[in-house]
Amino acid sequence: MTMKILEGLAPIADRYDGFVLDLWGVVHDGRAPYPGVVECLAELKARGKRVVFLTNAPRRAWFIQGMLDRMEIHRDLYQGIMSSGEVSWRWLNERKLPWFAKLGRRAFHLGPERDLSVVEDGVAELVSTPQEADFLLNTGPDPERGPTSVEPYRAVLESCFAAGLPMLCVNPDRAVMVGGKKLLCAGAFADLYAEWGGDIFEAGKPDPAVYGPVMELLGLTDKSRVVAIGDTPHTDLAGAQAAGIDSLWALTGLAAEAHGSDPSPGYLAEVAIEEHVRPVAALRSLRW
Numbered sequence: 060m061t062m063k064i065l066e067g068l069a070p071i072a073d074r075y076d077g078f079v080l081d082l083w084g085v086v087h088d089g090r091a092p093y094p095g096v097v098e099c100l101a102e103l104k105a106r107g108k109r110v111v112f113l114t115n116a117p118r119r120a121w122f123i124q125g126m127l128d129r130m131e132i133h134r135d136l137y138q139g140i141m142s143s144g145e146v147s148w149r150w151l152n153e154r155k156l157p158w159f160a161k162l163g164r165r166a167f168h169l170g171p172e173r174d175l176s177v178v179e180d181g182v183a184e185l186v187s188t189p190q191e192a193d194f195l196l197n198t199g200p201d202p203e204r205g206p207t208s209v210e211p212y213r214a215v216l217e218s219c220f221a222a223g224l225p226m227l228c229v230n231p232d233r234a235v236m237v238g239g240k241k242l243l244c245a246g247a248f249a250d251l252y253a254e255w256g257g258d259i260f261e262a263g264k265p266d267p268a269v270y271g272p273v274m275e276l277l278g279l280t281d282k283s284r285v286v287a288i289g290d291t292p293h294t295d296l297a298g299a300q301a302a303g304i305d306s307l308w309a310l311t312g313l314a315a316e317a318h319g320s321d322p323s324p325g326y327l328a329e330v331a332i333e334e335h336v337r338p339v340a341a342l343r344s345l346r347w
Contacts, residue, residue: 061324062331063340065307067347068099071340074286077277078103079270079299081289082114082123084312085345089237092130093311095346100136102347110137111276113287115263115294117198117229117245118144119176139276143263144177144198146272147229150262151182158225158260163193166227167219169212169248170198177229189215189222197252198229199245206242209251216251225258231265231294236312264289265298288342290314292334300336308338309345 065071080086086096103110116123120140128134150159166183168175177198178185186192204211219226230245249259263269279285286305289295290312299306308314308331310322318330327341 060328060332062308062327062338064310064324064327064343065340066343067095068103068342068345069347071286071307072103072106072108075108075284075305076281077109077111077274077279077285079111079113079273079277079285079287079304080345081287081291081295081309081312082112082116082127083235083237084290084314085288085295085309086112086132087130088239088312089235092132093344093346095344097132097136099345099347100132104136109277109279111273112137112140113142113264113269113273114140115143115230115232115244117147117170117174117177118142119148119179120145122173122176138278141269141273141276143229143231143269144174146269147177147227147262148179148182149272151178151227152180162225162227165191165193166196167192167194167224168196168198169201169215169219170196170229170245171201174198174229189219189224192219192222192224195219195224195226196229197226197245197248199248200243209243209247212248213251216248220252220255220257225260226252228259228261229263231261231263232291234313236316241313241316264294265301267298267301267303270298270302270304286339288345292331292336296331296334296336296338306336306338308336308341310341311344 200206228249232244287299
């Protein structure tokens, strides 16, 4: 069994009206777009296709849009952005989902200050110690302890667990590639908390709940005409599969780091089986 590897989107683009694109590792490397991406987005727009970015980043959509502006990925090339930070903010604001309905309002934050858009407009109140908090807001590594190991965070996570805090993990990714370096994400801390038996809610892919807002942004109802493109099987590809839409496995970002620059079709098929995902094909990179 093998997996077809596409060099670009052109051979498959006419099968779909909507494209759900991961950002880190597919559209850009955390600093700049990958070669050919902006041109590919322009080709999709010229053909009347609709594009939404879906990312597990722990920041609201407006914050991420500003970053894309600085990368010169212009707003007229896509219909919208949905992020883990955006859905977390919505669910904290609405308090309708059972897990969120039971939360108190006081949060102890683990992560950098730039992620605090997720609690803006008073959807939660930040406190300075786990003992004062109702829940742990986990958005990932902070600048002081760094993004390369969970060990510097073990003590604070133990304090949160001892205080009985449920964890809202605002980025289910375990790692991300930024400028060619593999860095930890909030999901790595969720793994440690889970080992101890902690109560965790991971907001973002692969939870199919995040695809409802994405379909609304696309303005489409026929899932058979939508494809998701991502570099990570257990979030991007598994999430699309759970939501009932097709996927393409981008061989950039974490896929390139894990499997090299030129994996064989047979090897990729074996990895997909191990990950319990069924992408339509692999994609060498997001280019036309």
